Every structure is written in structure tokens, then in C-alpha cells.
Amino acid sequence: MTTPTGPSDIAQSPPAATPVTNPHGRAGRNLAQAIGVGVGLGAMILLSLFLAKDSFAVIIAVAMIVGVWELVRALAVKQIIVPIVPVAVGAAGMIYAAHQRGPEPLVVAFGLTCTAVAVWRVIDPRPGSGRDVAGGVFAAFYPCLLGGFAAMMLAADDGRSRIITFILVTVCSDIGGYVAGVLFGKHPMAPKISPKKSWEGFAGSVLFCAIAGSACIAVLFDKPWWIGVPLGALVAMCATIGDLMESVIKRDLGIKDMSNLLPGHGGMMDRLDSLLVCAPVVWAVLHYLVDA
Incomplete structure (x- = not known):
């Protein structure tokens, strides 16, 4: 992989994802670990929903930001250096807009995030900027825009x-x-x-x-x-x-x-x-x- 040329990319682009082996038979994973982690995640979701329903929106936003971070790492394998800052900020903004205001503000927040990604690359250009912008738009859509529908479900009575x-x-x-x-x-x-x-x-x-x-x-x-x-x-x-x-x-x-x-x-x-x-x-x- 080539080294990013923009100074902000060096600070904001995490190391590329690396292949992970998994030898756990036909299931393809450690089933005991998977069940344990799944139960833990389920308990956290239920606690947040029943103790303070709207706090689950924070969990959604955090999950989207972590998902963006993972996707940025993965795309870096193919030398697609996504500007993570505007996408991560946009992820939080989209979840907030969806939860508080509904579908139209969610779409607006998505559009603003895509615009911010393009402007970021104009301010800090590098070879392959077109691919970077396309990767950023993809990350804004998947997971962030799709995750906004979960926030809209949560907002209902x-x-x-x-x-x-x-x-x-x-x-x-x-x-x-x-x-x-x-x-x-x-x-x-x-x-x-x-x-x-x-x-x-x-x-x-x-x-x-x-x-x-x-x-x-x-x-x-x-x-x-x-x-x-x-x-x-x-x-x-x-x-x-x-x-x-x-x-x-x-x-x-x-x-x-x-x-x-x-x-x-x-x-x-x-x-x-x-x-x-x-x-x-x-x-x-x-x-x-x-x-x-």
C-alpha cells in the first residue's frame, strides 16, 4: 500500500485491515465465544431500551462510528483512503437527525456528509482522490444512512x-x-x-x-x-x-x-x-x- 500524501490522512487513516484466520470447523468461528458475546450484546441492548429508551440511539451512533472506522481500515487495503473525520461526524449527525426529526432530515444529513467528504478532499487532495470520495460516500450510505432507519424505529412511541x-x-x-x-x-x-x-x-x-x-x-x-x-x-x-x-x-x-x-x-x-x-x-x- 502506498503511503498517504496528505498530512491529515496520516493522522486520520488507521492501519489497513489484515486477514484473520478462523479454524473453528463448519461453523467458521468459535461458537462458545460467539454465543457469549451475543448474549452480552443482547443484554446491553435490552438494558438500554428498558432503563432509558432513547439511550439506545447513542448505542446506534457508536456502532455506526465503529463500523465506519472498520470500513475505512478495510478500504485502505486497496489504497482507498477515506476521510474518516467527515464520515464519522456525519454518522453521528445522521442518527441524531433520524431519531429526532425523521426521514427528510436523515436524507439531508446524508447529503451534507457526502458534500463534506468531497470538500475535505478538495482542501487536502491526494492521488486517487476520486476513489477516496467514492469510498467516503459508500461509507456514509453503508452503514450510516441505513442505520438511520433503526433510529427512526426507536423514535416511535x-x-x-x-x-x-x-x-x-x-x-x-x-x-x-x-x-x-x-x-x-x-x-x-x-x-x-x-x-x-x-x-x-x-x-x-x-x-x-x-x-x-x-x-x-x-x-x-x-x-x-x-x-x-x-x-x-x-x-x-x-x-x-x-x-x-x-x-x-x-x-x-x-x-x-x-x-x-x-x-x-x-x-x-x-x-x-x-x-x-x-x-x-x-x-x-x-x-x-x-x-x-
């Missing part, structure tokens, strides 16, 4: 129920895919992208998501349970797309995980990949079907 539904149904995609894939997986879904994913695993994801979605809609919202079936099917599809998209990015960059921040999971982005793509879908289903 029944925000706790919406966030619990969003996270639980999305997590069930991973659980259902893992269980069905390990027990029955024989037909690879996308062998060139993610060899462990199978159509049998995807069917398990749809089943688990539909069950979880139906239960959440009936219990938490007192609405017809059948709304949870299309919700679950859409979440399973989007969660799988998000996981595959993250795999494509990492494969192209030549890395195993975005970081080693979360033992048994990899990095923050390795856990957010499915959630980010599902957030707009869950927001839309709850907004247009449950609120109707």
Missing part, C-alpha cells in the same frame, strides 16, 4: 417493541440459517461468494424469521399474526443479501473479518451486515402495515 422486533427477527435469520445449514445443507447458494451458505439454510432462515415475526406482531403490537409472515420472509431475504454483500466486499479486499473487535464474531460490521440491510425493510413494514 412503541420504539422498544419495534427495535426488539427488528433485532429478534433478523437474528433469527442467522440462527435458522445456521441450524438448517449444518443439519441439512447440501446445495450451495453462492459458492463463489460464501461457500457455507446453502438453500436449505435459507429455507431455515425464512421459517425461523416467519415464526419470530408472527410472534412479535401478535404479542408486541396486538396485530394480526399473519403480518409477521411477509415481514419474516422479507427479513430473511434481506439478511441473506446483506451477509452476501459483506462477503463480496471482504473477498474483494482480501480480508477475513473487518476487525477482531468482537471475539467469535469478527468486527462490528460483521455483525451489522444483515441488520443494516434489514433496517429499511422492517421500518417500512411496521410503518405501513402495523401503523395502518
Whole structure:
């Protein structure tokens, strides 16, 4: 990798991500560590939601900033030096705008962040500035703009129920895919992208998501349970797309995980990949079907 030429890049660009090996069998990770960290994250989420609901917006913002940091490190492998300062500030701004004001301010904050990235590179140009700006816009969209939909769900009067539904149904995609894939997986879904994913695993994801979605809609919202079936099917599809998209990015960059921040999971982005793509879908289903 070439050395950044701008002085601010030297200060703001973290070391490039490095490949991480993971020898833990068919699961592809240390299952005990993964479960332990997952339980810990779940407890933190529930505590924040029930002790002070709006404090979860801070957790979302922190997760987005950490995700941006990981993505910047990963893109540096391909000599794409994203200006991290405007993107990180924009991440916090987008979550605040989404939580406090809704969809339109979220879009405005996204546009301002993209503009700030371009201006930053005009003030501090370097070879490959076009790629840097494109990388910055990508980081502003994924994860930040998508994460804003979670902040909008939280802002509703029944925000706790919406966030619990969003996270639980999305997590069930991973659980259902893992269980069905390990027990029955024989037909690879996308062998060139993610060899462990199978159509049998995807069917398990749809089943688990539909069950979880139906239960959440009936219990938490007192609405017809059948709304949870299309919700679950859409979440399973989007969660799988998000996981595959993250795999494509990492494969192209030549890395195993975005970081080693979360033992048994990899990095923050390795856990957010499915959630980010599902957030707009869950927001839309709850907004247009449950609120109707």
C-alpha cells in the first residue's frame, strides 16, 4: 500500500485491515465465544431500551462510528483512503437527525456528509482522490444512512417493541440459517461468494424469521399474526443479501473479518451486515402495515 500524501490522512487513516484466520470447523468461528458475546450484546441492548429508551440511539451512533472506522481500515487495503473525520461526524449527525426529526432530515444529513467528504478532499487532495470520495460516500450510505432507519424505529412511541422486533427477527435469520445449514445443507447458494451458505439454510432462515415475526406482531403490537409472515420472509431475504454483500466486499479486499473487535464474531460490521440491510425493510413494514 502506498503511503498517504496528505498530512491529515496520516493522522486520520488507521492501519489497513489484515486477514484473520478462523479454524473453528463448519461453523467458521468459535461458537462458545460467539454465543457469549451475543448474549452480552443482547443484554446491553435490552438494558438500554428498558432503563432509558432513547439511550439506545447513542448505542446506534457508536456502532455506526465503529463500523465506519472498520470500513475505512478495510478500504485502505486497496489504497482507498477515506476521510474518516467527515464520515464519522456525519454518522453521528445522521442518527441524531433520524431519531429526532425523521426521514427528510436523515436524507439531508446524508447529503451534507457526502458534500463534506468531497470538500475535505478538495482542501487536502491526494492521488486517487476520486476513489477516496467514492469510498467516503459508500461509507456514509453503508452503514450510516441505513442505520438511520433503526433510529427512526426507536423514535416511535412503541420504539422498544419495534427495535426488539427488528433485532429478534433478523437474528433469527442467522440462527435458522445456521441450524438448517449444518443439519441439512447440501446445495450451495453462492459458492463463489460464501461457500457455507446453502438453500436449505435459507429455507431455515425464512421459517425461523416467519415464526419470530408472527410472534412479535401478535404479542408486541396486538396485530394480526399473519403480518409477521411477509415481514419474516422479507427479513430473511434481506439478511441473506446483506451477509452476501459483506462477503463480496471482504473477498474483494482480501480480508477475513473487518476487525477482531468482537471475539467469535469478527468486527462490528460483521455483525451489522444483515441488520443494516434489514433496517429499511422492517421500518417500512411496521410503518405501513402495523401503523395502518
